[in-house]
Amino acid sequence: MQVTSDMLAELIKAASDTMAEHDAEVTELDKTLGDGDHVINIRRGLGFLVEQSEEISQLDWADAWKKMGMTCMSKIGGASGSLIGTFFVAMGKDAAGKTVDPVVFAQAFNAAVEAMKARGKSDAGEKTMLDTLIPVANYLTENCGKTELPALLAGLKETAIKGMESTKVMHATRGRSSFLGERSVGHIDAGARSTQLMICAIAETIEAKL
């Protein structure tokens, strides 16, 4: 089976549904370490993506990611809006003019993570969404084009979850939670959790088609 960009409507819906389902839980995380608006922001953006999802599904991967990036950039707001917007715009740029196969996808994903790091002046271990995304990027580099889709997806979910969980013991040094200093230790980062949830929901949607 091949994952094609006309599945994007479905994948966006999956991301949107999982954020709705985990709204209270993730909001609580951002209330504990931040200002409580992360889910509202993400869901505002996802709401617009869902509205545009038919249109997005008509585009090729690169254009779809660019469009998604622009929507995230202008509709989410906050730290996560600029970061996720930057992420998708960078994916689109990296994939532009290419036929997206698993390897190209992994490259684009890595380029997007690099763009996010540059935008956020941040890296692994700072208790942010990057602690989900960096391990995922590495995993994709290692496995895309080598591992069969079912195993790839299973490993992807596992990697995302491990990344997310790793933020619990971290001392935040980026974003709002850094203001709490030592008091940030012991809680999972909201952005790490939301990105993990969306990655897993997307993986599961694809798995259901296998």
Next chain:
Amino acid sequence: MQVTSDMLAELIKAASDTMAEHDAEVTELDKTLGDGDHVINIRRGLGFLVEQSEEISQLDWADAWKKMGMTCMSKIGGASGSLIGTFFVAMGKDAAGKTVDPVVFAQAFNAAVEAMKARGKSDAGEKTMLDTLIPVANYLTENCGKTELPALLAGLKETAIKGMESTKVMHATRGRSSFLGERSVGHIDAGARSTQLMICAIAETIEAKL
């Protein structure tokens, strides 16, 4: 026994003590029907009177009442400050140049109640301190100079309490409680209660000397 103005220090203290003792109860009444400051106001004034009470006790009745009136006027504030201030200033004016015997006292008290009515544009039955003071004034007119002190004091207390209690069923038409309309019915007026408490405390202080 004769009640003389050198007892004023003791009488002021008795009034002050009873307001301290019933602070919470009367405050609750003014919170229910007004703005809750009545006891604070009255006790602020009584605090100054207590401070001045040695000095006041040196004066004859008329001057003592005038001085008390001026202190109440400038230290209590609110509706009750102007009313009680007016009351004592009027008592002092009425008694000026006279030897204060029970009959003169009753006349002065009546003049003071009239002055308060004029100042407040109010009368009996409006659910105010006048519903304590008007019956007391009438009682004093009828009994001063006729009834012996012990019986006079007993009747005085009874009259004040009856007057105070009469406010419970009244519909307020003066002061802050009037804003509540029908909702004012069923509660005792704070000013009626505080004046009754002070009258009773004064009566009891005198009784204790008999």
Next chain:
Amino acid sequence: MKKFYNTIENLFNESIKGVAKAHQDILKLNPDPCYITRVAPTPKNKVVVISGGGAGHEPLHAGFVGKGMLDAACPGQTFTSPTPDQMMAAAEAVGTEAGVIYIVKNYAGDIMNFEIGAEMTDFPSESVIVADDVSLPKDHSTGRRGVAGTLIVEKMVGAAAENGADLATCKAIGDRVANSTASMGVALTSCTIPALGEPTFTLAEDEMEMGVGIHGERGIKTMKLGTATEIVAIIAKAIDDDLKPQKGQRILLHVNGLGATPPMEQYLIFDLACQYWEERGVIIERSLVGEYTTALDMAGVSITVTLLDDELIGLWDAPVHTANLRWGC
């Protein structure tokens, strides 16, 4: 109760020193008896405008002392009318042969204390009683309460006095503004009077108190909390029933925050009130949104409307230089 203070007894007295320091270019404080006057001396032939009332409504009244508005303000203790000696001392400090006009909110305590103060002062004087709260019927036994409309009376009378109007004219203008002004408030919470330590009343999560005054006391009716549009409709209708503005009538629309309600909600209420009157052909000629007549930390707002004509617009627009209203200079 959670508040910033050293002792409850001194909260107000210490705070008013801060007002004087923060605005020393405009006003000065006489601590005892307590009153605030302008630093710039009042011209000898000008009618002086004095107001006052219990503390807890800041910036009313001290925040409106200055050129084009009040000559002096007499603050009482929290929610307690000031005493006649304050009004006398203030009048003696700023009074002129042209006379004194007192602007008094219609509460038994304020009326009586100002009355005694005026009786004991020799300057010719007049009083304007502000009774703008239409949550009470016009024929209420004591008259209506004075609330946020007071500011508008102070502004317009202040401008008239500054322009050189005589005492009778100031009085006539004050009465006319007061009669052309209607207000009504709604609260989502009561407030906590420092000396009491707890809210004066409590409301359920889904309740609001309609027709509140500015002393944290209960209003006219406890209602189920409505939408902002519903709330504005109730208040606006009460104001309309009183002032009966015709199509084409110009008004000043003032939305006043009672203390804890943020600007975001105040401006929402303002926008909805604009819509209400615009739909009826009434013209929002001037407006004022913000916390001007507060009730400590009460959550709530009030809406005030003044019917305008060219003269009143001129008085509103006239230069004013006070701590909390300033324009044209």
Next chain:
Amino acid sequence: MKKFYNTIENLFNESIKGVAKAHQDILKLNPDPCYITRVAPTPKNKVVVISGGGAGHEPLHAGFVGKGMLDAACPGQTFTSPTPDQMMAAAEAVGTEAGVIYIVKNYAGDIMNFEIGAEMTDFPSESVIVADDVSLPKDHSTGRRGVAGTLIVEKMVGAAAENGADLATCKAIGDRVANSTASMGVALTSCTIPALGEPTFTLAEDEMEMGVGIHGERGIKTMKLGTATEIVAIIAKAIDDDLKPQKGQRILLHVNGLGATPPMEQYLIFDLACQYWEERGVIIERSLVGEYTTALDMAGVSITVTLLDDELIGLWDAPVHTANLRWGC
């Protein structure tokens, strides 16, 4: 949660229309993408000053759009940084050849969104980052938060730009003011973000949160509630340790109410802060007390100090005509 609204989703969008209507003589609103500009066109050769940030801090920033201060403000949703398209559209609406200076509070979201906006705009531009919250150490991993000092940077850069300073000069002044400014806040309660419906955190009756920002989030330390004098001493010491004002140093002292704390308490804190610095020979040359940078309905205050010299005093005193700061015109 008790607030005035029709729907939570539209509270901000409806409210901002009210801001535009109430101040139509000064500012105008572009609803989508959302930004506020002056009604009076910006002179062609003037550096343009643009700020913005999440809503919920009103009157910051829209209340400071106008002559002598901001040319445009970009409000985000409540406590959420605005998005790059807003900054781009605002810059295109008001930008000039003289360039654009962005005044940005130091939060990851604000920094990144403004950065993207600036990258996508062709005008020459500079940014001044305000990071005045000394409750965090200077070497904090992300730098300190930007809080109530932002207003002071906006006022002084605005004045410089209005006086005709070029982009480099505006940037230098902005950085100098930002570096000469220190703030710290304390809260007695958190606030309730409309979309969340309940307070972000809770404190016991005898607790205060020291070192809070302006987003209703926890501060640096939960402490036992102290007297006003004790609280001022903690905050003032933190500011002193940072700015190290010498004897004779002139300062601007700004006490800012965070939302639900009444003026009476704000002025008390101001008076105590004056005493603190006066005892140390520091001169309170200018002051500002009131609600300027709020956190919705949070009960609390912040204290801000800016070290002054003749140039900065001149910029502070320069005429300003905005909805919420106005003098000299």
